[in-house]
Amino acid sequence: MEDTALQSGSTNSDVPKCPHPQPDVFESEPDVGVSNPTRFSRLCSRDQAERAEALEVLTQSVMTRLDLDRHGLAQLDVHTLLQLMRLSQSCPLPEVCERAAELLRTAQERGVVIPHVLTTGPSAFIPAQTILEEGPDHEVLMEAFLSLGRLDHFTMVIALHPDYLNCFLNTQDALLELDGPLPRPWRYYIVVMAAARHQCSYLVQQYSAGFLEVGGEENWLRGLQHTPPKIRSLQTLNKLMAHRPWLITQQHIQELVCPGADARWSLAELIHAIVLMAHSHSLSSFVWGCGLHPEPEHLGGHIFHSTLPSNQVLENACCPHCPSNHQPRSHSSPASEDGKLEDGVMEVEVLMKRMVELQRQEEWSQEEMITRFERERREVIPTAVVRGAPPDLVLRLVEDPDYSYEDFSVRGEQAPPTMRAQDYSWEDHGFSLMNRLLPDMSQLLEEKFQVACALTYNRMAMHENVDTRTLRKALWNYIHCLYGIRYDDYDYGEVNVLLERELKVYVKTVACHPEQTTVSIYSAFWRHFRHSEKVHVNLLLMEARLQAALLYALRAITNYMT
Numbered sequence: 367m368e369d370t371a372l373q374s375g376s377t378n379s380d381v382p383k384c385p386h387p388q389p390d391v392f393e394s395e396p397d398v399g400v401s402n403p404t405r406f407s408r409l410c411s412r413d414q415a416e417r418a419e420a421l422e423v424l425t426q427s428v429m430t431r432l433d434l435d436r437h438g439l440a441q442l443d444v445h446t447l448l449q450l451m452r453l454s455q456s457c458p459l460p461e462v463c464e465r466a467a468e469l470l471r472t473a474q475e476r477g478v479v480i481p482h483v484l485t486t487g488p489s490a491f492i493p494a495q496t497i498l499e500e501g502p503d504h505e506v507l508m509e510a511f512l513s514l515g516r517l518d519h520f521t522m523v524i525a526l527h528p529d530y531l532n533c534f535l536n537t538q539d540a541l542l543e544l545d546g547p548l549p550r551p552w553r554y555y556i557v558v559m560a561a562a563r564h565q566c567s568y569l570v571q572q573y574s575a576g577f578l579e580v581g582g583e584e585n586w587l588r589g590l591q592h593t594p595p596k597i598r599s600l601q602t603l604n605k606l607m608a609h610r611p612w613l614i615t616q617q618h619i620q621e622l623v624c625p626g627a628d629a630r631w632s633l634a635e636l637i638h639a640i641v642l643m644a645h646s647h648s649l650s651s652f653v654w655g656c657g658l659h660p661e662p663e664h665l666g667g668h669i670f671h672s673t674l675p676s677n678q679v680l681e682n683a684c685c686p687h688c689p690s691n692h693q694p695r696s697h698s699s700p701a702s703e704d705g706k707l708e709d710g711v712m713e714v715e716v717l718m719k720r721m722v723e724l725q726r727q728e729e730w731s732q733e734e735m736i737t738r739f740e741r742e743r744r745e746v747i748p749t750a751v752v753r754g755a756p757p758d759l760v761l762r763l764v765e766d767p768d769y770s771y772e773d774f775s776v777r778g779e780q781a782p783p784t785m786r787a788q789d790y791s792w793e794d795h796g797f798s799l800m801n802r803l804l805p806d807m808s809q810l811l812e813e814k815f816q817v818a819c820a821l822t823y824n825r826m827a828m829h830e831n832v833d834t835r836t837l838r839k840a841l842w843n844y845i846h847c848l849y850g851i852r853y854d855d856y857d858y859g860e861v862n863v864l865l866e867r868e869l870k871v872y873v874k875t876v877a878c879h880p881e882q883t884t885v886s887i888y889s890a891f892w893r894h895f896r897h898s899e900k901v902h903v904n905l906l907l908m909e910a911r912l913q914a915a916l917l918y919a920l921r922a923i924t925n926y927m928t
């Protein structure tokens with residue numbers, strides 16, 4: 367039904383336009399008000415008494431869950447043990463944290479073999495203590511814990527930017543949990559299989575657990591061949607969206623939605639799946655870009671036999687607010703690690719000067735503007751660190767694993783396709799189309815784009831009160847440029863002036879080949895900036911990448927409908 371209605375009115379003239387035109391997005395204040403209240407925002411808006419009560423209920427229920435004495439600690443199963451490890455490490459409720467650590471100690475005294483957690487802190491790139499120091503107040507983590515029932519590494523790192531975290535969780539909650547055309551297990555599975563494209567075993571494991579929790583069939587996780595043909599039919603789109611979204615055509619859409627198709631997708635279902643895939647591909651960029659450690663219960667997150675002295679296990683098994691969990695470190699700036707502090711200071715000064723100079727901009731001809739765009743897009747930026755084979759739990763969920771981003775810089779004379787933002791933009795086209803198919807989602811995505819683009823602390827490394835608009839815009843437009851999207855009125859010379867080469871290497875790797883990200887490319891750029899500012903880059907990256915993939919998929923749907 368909904369498809370017919372859509373096809374009959376497929377022009378964009380009679381549908382709502384996005385309320386926020388593009389030129390303003392880097393200027394406006396973030397509007398963190400939520401149009402569609404979900405769990406997280408409801409929690410945030412609770413008054414003190416309600417929150418205290420919710421906290422009490424939650425603490426009690428976790429305590430009861432942890433009251434394992436009745437069953438005998440010696441019979442702890444692996445799953446419960448790992449849950450205890452996780453709670454003892456990352457629960458913002460000190461009572462729960464201490465109780466979990468105490469239970470682990472008792473179990474160990476009674477001869478239970480306790481797993482060793484192999485990592486310290488949420489990220490391999492950002493010291494745990496920095497996350498605590500630069501991070502949000504305890505409140506925000508508590509709210510996230512209350513809302514999600516756990517606190518994972520992803521949330522702890524994103525919580526460095528609480529306004530964004532809030533709207534991120536609202537969108538994710540709506541995508542996975544609220545009313546929508548796809549059954550819940552399908553939604554989780556689509557996220558899992560999209561993350562597998564980027565070999566992101568962190569997300570594969572996180573969302574596989576969610577998939578099983580909402581009643582998904584375990585067999586599906588053993589390989590794509592065990593899934594229904596309708597799920598398998600998404601593979602081509604998944605692959606193109608992850609690596610070369612500019613190749614998506616109306617033909618791909620037609621194959622999925624035409625009435626004769628074996629496993630037919632309705633347009634609303636398909637858009638839901640498209641958003642889930644784009645969300646997961648972008649999340650994979652964030653996970654690799656911030657070097658997230660596996661969760662304690664993940665493969666690679668723990669080990670049962672170790673040469674570590676047993677007391678070290680329990681030293682590690684402590685909440686993130688306790689001193690014993692802090693990594694040795696001396697400064698909160700990434701610059702301190704390579705000892706080139708003075709160079710770093712100079713780099714910041716030069717960058718600030720350039721940002722000011724760009725305000726006195728020259729006018730260029732259209733041809734020159736296009737040449738500048740092409741120069742950026744085709745610049746040779748090496749991103750060639752190839753990792754070992756991904757774990758089996760990832761590989762069995764991927765078809766054609768070698769398919770990857772096609773570097774425009776090696777295409778020689780052949781003109782790569784370009785999408786002119788004037789011809790198809792989120793504001794004028796994508797938003798309107800989605801607003802008709804998944805109205806709540808279009809609003810939530812719009813709000814998330816807005817918050818990400820407008821987010822600023824008016825800070826650049828050690829300088830306060832700086833207008834960082836040009837820099838944030840250069841980052842956004844560079845990512846779109848890597849995905850072949852060109853803004854006619856933007857001078858790509860600015861990208862060249864503002865983004866140093868090491869930053870481009872990092873951005874291009876995380877946006878296009880996230881699985882190749884390494885700590886050395888993370889450490890090489892912006893050596894004097896804070897880690898939270900590098901995470902901020904990742905937020906822009908995630909949203910720009912998400913929007914780019916959505917634009918190509920939505921354009922193909924528009925073409926199919928007209």
Ligand SMILES: CC(C)C[C@H](N)C(=O)O
Nearest residue numbers: 822823824825834899902
């Ligand atoms: C990405 C960063 C350059 C953002 C900057 N720290 C700001 O507050 O706007």
